[in-house]
Amino acid sequence: MKAKRSKWMLVTVLLLAAMLVTACGGGSEPAAGNGGQAEADGEALRIAIVTSPSGVDDGSFNQDNYNGILAFVENHGNATVNAVQETTGDVAAAVQAVADVVADYDVIVTPGFQFADISSIAKDNPEKKFILVDANPTPQDGQELFDNVYAMTFAEEESGFFAGVAAALETKTGKVSVVNGIAFPSNVNYQWGFESGVMYANKHFGTSAQVVELPSYAGTDVTNTNVGGNYVGNFADPATGKVVGNALINEGVDILFVAAGGSGMGVFTAAMEAEGIYVIGCDVDQFDDGVYSGGNVILTSVLKNMSINVERQLNAIVEGSFQGSNELLRANTDSTGFVWGDDRHQLSAETMEKLEEVYELVQAGTIVPSANFNGHSPDNFPGL
Template sequence: MWKKFLAAGLAAATLTGCGSGGESAPAPQPAVTSAPVPSSAPAPEENPTRGGEGGLRIAIVTSPSTVEDGSFNQDSYEGILAFIQEYPDASVTAVQEPTGEAEASVQAVAQLAASYDVVVTPGTQFAGVGAVAQEYPDTDFILVDTFPTDAQGQEVVLDNLYAMRFAGQESGFFAGVAAALETVTNQVAVVTGIAYPANVDCQYGFEAGVNYANAHYGTAAQLVELPAYAGTDRTGANVGGNYIGSFNDASGGRMVGDALISAGCDILFVAAGHAGTGVFEAAKESGSVKVIGCDVDQYSQGETETGNIVLTSALKVMGPNVQRVLESIQEGSFQGENVLLGADTGSTGYVHAEGRHQLSEETLACLEEVYMLVQDGAIVPPGNFSEGNTPESFPGLD
């Protein structure tokens, strides 16, 4: 049943967007508090009741960006706000851990876990929250885009933790196909923050999408990678790509964006959180470069005095999934599990709503075709740890 719900959520995302700005009608104001760092987070009453008087008390901990990053964190946060619109007695506290370091991120969660009904944590740096969830069995946890690990670093499945990973390689694949079909200079690139598995998934998917378009649609796009910005994944392997080294360094994003534009790129796929705003600035100043947004509809962030730089956005449907899990907690049907979400559940995609993209009709037709093939499993884009598959060799390429 929730597959239908997610499909509707994807449609809504492509229509209204999840980034900051835009002209959508203002949402009702839920009960929201915020704190810049974990140590100053306001603590609710001890032993709060779950879904009882006062409603669910929810905390969202983000690192290093805030819930207003216009991308990954914000989409998860908006899922919470959508839930609060349904259940106005619920409340949310937004807490930023500013370093982006895994140990600090997990410690931020540990400091507040006992005081909330639910803790939402978006990002790979929160994988270690599994150990916190084991320590606080009366708190439910929603982990976005990674699976939990225990104190020994082993992946675990817990009764009080719902972990959702997204097939980011699928979203990246759609971006790569679009870039290859729309480029004029035949030079395209992907810019990411840190080589966490989810980001390498996006990178590899993008590269695979470019290769697929070249093989099946007669394009001749070339992938541009600057050795100075190559990424190193968690195994120590050099994964190439163009990594800023941060999700919060807009000036670093600007440097990488300028370098790629100087190398001849006219389309950049930007999957770098707040650091990506620097890439957007570089594209805007160039006057001729387009970007493809990531995770959420970023069209509103691409506005300039003369038009818009956003070609489309690759989507992970995080908000509706967070909302769905919160509803299960409220209704008493919550079940902890680790789930991989992709196109088959409407959880990955690309923006194609009228007025929110600049894709040609030909490109839209090709994207619709490949989306169905990915959804059906005929194309399987490679990820960071896809055994035997690479951007140059994956099911569906030949």
């Protein structure tokens, strides 16, 4: 496991290094690197990232995608990036935001399930490249794959599973919970993966943790099915995030797994204002976000390594090896996981040992946690 730990520490360092060059404030300010050529023929690569209302400085999902672009731009000095922030959170508006800027850029990065319908734009603009994160493109006239769209989805249920195991092992009250933004498939994957992890720890590690849900904040997924959980209803509403966080704390929850984008900052605040409450970060290493006058509320963070994969695809474009495809990325490609560095989490050595154990089982496919559409439930999945 030392080799794996070293590899994950390297990934964490790379993510942190990328965060250091992230422009605060997001919005529509362009950023450019210094050094190198954007393309072999010397032509500058013009990149746009179109995000949800939480923007590229949400400290989580959008920011990690943006960091992947910044890492690329840093090494390709003629390349530029412009951050476009869609302000309504509406699916139709998100796609329209891409349509509004497609003529001005060579590559458009779209993080979020709400951008699945950009396939119609991609079909009409075959000379443009699209990197779609967290969704596969909506089929057009029976066409599911597009030569100019690289779509990456992640097995978020794997990272959620690690969060659930950690929460069940570390809780003092016996009550844990997950707070999400909107019930897009990626968020439901996190939720059900978390619940699967709690179930696994209860069965195999002797814990007795209970997952707490607030019926008034239950989510409805893309098939209009009630998936339970605790959904803020937005990725950019920290005020409501704090309300949900406080309600769960009042129910006795002492560990909250937060997968809610900018709304999650409100949950962090609720934890900081309480006592003995910890948060598990999501998508990226959020340890620094947990610092407050009383210490740090981040127990650990689970990872979805988007920045590395975004940068890989941008490099493929300039190298001429870019290929449109729909890829599901898992732990076996180091695309899901959790923070390993000793100074970036507050887990016990025993918990870390058990996480290493289940990580290998997930990586091998022995454990397959429940996800929104994989046919498994949190109380009945392979490996339980």
